[in-house]
Amino acid sequence: ERPFSLSASTTMEKLRQTRLITALKTPYLPNGKFDLDCYDAFLDDQIKNGVQGVIVGGTTGEGQLMSWDEHIMLIAHTVNTFGREIQVIGNTGSNSTREALHATEQGFNVGMHASLQINPYYGKTSVDGLKEHFRRAMDMGPAMIYNVPARTGQDIEEHTMLELAEHENFIGVKECEGNERIARYSAKGICCWSGNDDEAHDARHGSGAVGVVSVTSNVIPGIFSKLMGADPQPELNEKCQALISWLFAEPNPIGVNTCLSMTGQVKPVFRLPYVPYDRERREEGLRLLKELGEEVGGHENLKVLEDSEFVLLDAF
């Protein structure tokens, strides 16, 4: 029996039970290429701490800075190495329908369990265009829809989502527009994952969300695993809020990139246009990370880093 021959419906069932999905950081070598040894060790640690699924090349993982062949290669590598342990969701969406379909087809060909599909950011389109775009992408296999108006400049409105949800390959939605909307969707049987770490605990325990697609779980996977567990953890949730605030002080993934450099879990290499937090903010982060103690991956190696230790790259 071969490992990746699950039917789409089985995949969708499994996905819909996946509560903690990390929007995985992509680590780089100083030459700008992927640091796959680091990636594998990091993902191992994520799995040990309860992460059940990953987004490969999401905005956190800087899919927007990858060539498509890099991106598909990373999905393939992740499937090969971890595909029987976790759900692998490739961020193969694009604002270009052609690119989205090409990448989504390739992603399924290399075994990803599902795709993450974004509405056409920047170029934007009409509601009719958006439906056509998503429909063709969903035709290729199980898809999670991603709504993040603060990035795309355009909300996927509720009536549109309800129509999209009728597609047989619609898994659910990663929603950034708040827990009231999540509650309404959940009431209608639409699976939701919160796209906001600060609200994720309440989304899960108060608004019916399945779980979270989390940035912060790159840093504290164990805590986020508890927050997504069967029982509410309001105190633990409260304890994380300062770190979450700090991680999102600048557009993500600047915070998580800086943070994982400081814990030594990744090399301090940035692909532009991302640059690290300044020294003052790094020191603030150090204090917050120390307070969380052993829950922080790499806590034993925590340091502020000098500006000169960061590598910024515009070609690779």
Add this chain to the structure above:
Amino acid sequence: ERPFSLSASTTMEKLRQTRLITALKTPYLPNGKFDLDCYDAFLDDQIKNGVQGVIVGGTTGEGQLMSWDEHIMLIAHTVNTFGREIQVIGNTGSNSTREALHATEQGFNVGMHASLQINPYYGKTSVDGLKEHFRRAMDMGPAMIYNVPARTGQDIEEHTMLELAEHENFIGVKECEGNERIARYSAKGICCWSGNDDEAHDARHGSGAVGVVSVTSNVIPGIFSKLMGADPQPELNEKCQALISWLFAEPNPIGVNTCLSMTGQVKPVFRLPYVPYDRERREEGLRLLKELGEEVGGHENLKVLEDSEFVLLDAF
């Protein structure tokens, strides 16, 4: 003497006197490739009607749906064929610094006069990251900065723009945040082009803007040439507002794509995720276009078109 050996400073002087710049529509063949015969005829007509510069592969021209080799090829073709008559500005920006630099270098290698540079949309970055991104792109040659928060999800704030303006290759800004900001910039000697067709006349005559980067001038280049002339034309400006409204009823370039299909100036071929206006809105457009009479390119061929006449493509 060779045609494209002008110094950067000469180029910048010429650009700063260029009042009417069309964000040029890219026409397609039914197989989805560029219709260059159509493109050349269309651009000929633009030049005859007073257009002085073009953005190649802007959001209107659907650069976001091009592969980079298509995009650079179109810039090269435009330079070859029209580069001694008009200013050719390649939209070689990107949310990826690597891509922006690669494309900008190639664009200058094939003779474009200047680049249009956008801040990193969708992925976004910090102000420091944004400055680093723009600085490296401007190092390559004359650049116009493009601010359109409704697409990018992030405003380039005034203090940032003032810093960018100190770069020797900074030409000016295509600004969509309104005429008050344009007036403040202009007062400080920063060249501005309005990015909003409905406000462009007032930007030019009331707020100190050099001119406009226009979508509507694809349709009525002669009128826009007059609006950008030495004397205010408030009545003529008023006369265009209904058409402008109609063109922007859905995210651009849906309106202009539909419109130029109806005038027969381009084939009714859409690259997804763009789809044409529905029939009712097309009929409304027909009335508006007829009112403008001979000023509309292709006015003699105006027709509504049936839904079945449009071709929608997701691979090409």
Add this chain to the structure above:
Amino acid sequence: ERPFSLSASTTMEKLRQTRLITALKTPYLPNGKFDLDCYDAFLDDQIKNGVQGVIVGGTTGEGQLMSWDEHIMLIAHTVNTFGREIQVIGNTGSNSTREALHATEQGFNVGMHASLQINPYYGKTSVDGLKEHFRRAMDMGPAMIYNVPARTGQDIEEHTMLELAEHENFIGVKECEGNERIARYSAKGICCWSGNDDEAHDARHGSGAVGVVSVTSNVIPGIFSKLMGADPQPELNEKCQALISWLFAEPNPIGVNTCLSMTGQVKPVFRLPYVPYDRERREEGLRLLKELGEEVGGHENLKVLEDSEFVLLDAF
């Protein structure tokens, strides 16, 4: 324990025991994309009939007609689906050192066991250049060197091969220059695979070759498995020669493409510049295939096909 974490030395040991390696045909859909359902069924059948390894995207598999992202995707898919049953060798060589290194790195990232490396065909280079090219490619992981002067226009001479063989990642050579050379190499401990199906049996049993990289085994894998077994099979070998002759009547993979279309194992879709054998030669092939009876995959569906049934593609 994860499946693809074998050390390079373990991989090399396994490869050196792999006697029957098929240079796998790549099947296409009528739109020119890979027909992966067909591919999986075909490879299943290969494995059932004793094939122990495959070259993905070799000249037989038309790697020269693939974009690199297609090629890497196919390697990844093969590793995912069959990588624990057979040795997967990616043909990630190129006449461009840059391309060879990029593809080889990506191939290893997606789990291939080894690469096949060709000397720079067409562009050619000096012996010093060739050594530099191969050395850098072998630095990336286990590599089989491929010598086929009739395609490359340049023989890798014996003294050069002996130097290359000292590299720690050198597995052995796929040699097309005949069994005398293979005997000399084998005597020196260099693993050889014959690249000529008509001589492969004798290479294996008379000249010390490990086995064969075979085209014909796409068609009669069971027979080739026997020919590569412990005991010589001169009569069986003799019986195959007419088919082998027929398969190579025109440059490979024209024969095998035509043949597998006739057995119905692949759709009759050709990527140009390949075109099928003419009708007369197809009829000759039908006779030869029928003589081999049940040993031929798809023997129950054998037919000549009309010219009009073949699809020839130059874009996809």
Add this chain to the structure above:
Amino acid sequence: ERPFSLSASTTMEKLRQTRLITALKTPYLPNGKFDLDCYDAFLDDQIKNGVQGVIVGGTTGEGQLMSWDEHIMLIAHTVNTFGREIQVIGNTGSNSTREALHATEQGFNVGMHASLQINPYYGKTSVDGLKEHFRRAMDMGPAMIYNVPARTGQDIEEHTMLELAEHENFIGVKECEGNERIARYSAKGICCWSGNDDEAHDARHGSGAVGVVSVTSNVIPGIFSKLMGADPQPELNEKCQALISWLFAEPNPIGVNTCLSMTGQVKPVFRLPYVPYDRERREEGLRLLKELGEEVGGHENLKVLEDSEFVLLDAF
């Protein structure tokens, strides 16, 4: 009137009168990118010394080591800068029909006058496949066919060439199989350019060739211009033979790359798999170049260079 709107037939007439075509060396910066300042100065000098046409990205110009977007960009740049002075022939052929057609279409879109088309090297094909390949490429515009069996492993035989010559866009042939064949083709009205510098003078004056596509003219354009003039120059031709021999002592373009590094006309940067001649051969070259004196471009800067002065690149 626009510069690049000549009809195909006019272009073909002009090409057929172009006697001296240089297979142009592509110069690199130490980072591996094109050194366009150097390229422009070099081409200026070529034109001053009588060169009438160029092959951009031929095997000499290392098209086989370019990505297609680099390649098309270089064609576009050449057309822009020199297209009204010389004939620009883009080497947009490939062993993949898809790539050849894509690149040829793009090359014409950026204004090249003609394409150079090679038969499918390495992958090879049948005569029927070859005709189909060339026919589709010639359909796109004026094409020179290139026959070089020592690189491709496959001769385009005379009966095939005669069929190809019937296509309306067939300009003629760059033939490397000797002057007897050239004489036979010329007698039948097929325009020929010798692909062998050592035989080019005799091809022109004794066998009816139009001229030469020359490697050596990168080094001594003025002499090659005289050799291609109205009157035979047997003594001058004899005088060049030692240099020609030296230039082809290893597979081209190793010799010309080394030579132009020694004259200082290009930076000593090699893209692998090419490596420079060894020191002994460089010293021999220095003597030969000095004998030719002022006819050698850059003769005033001639030096042997140390091994350490050469840069070898496998990524860029």
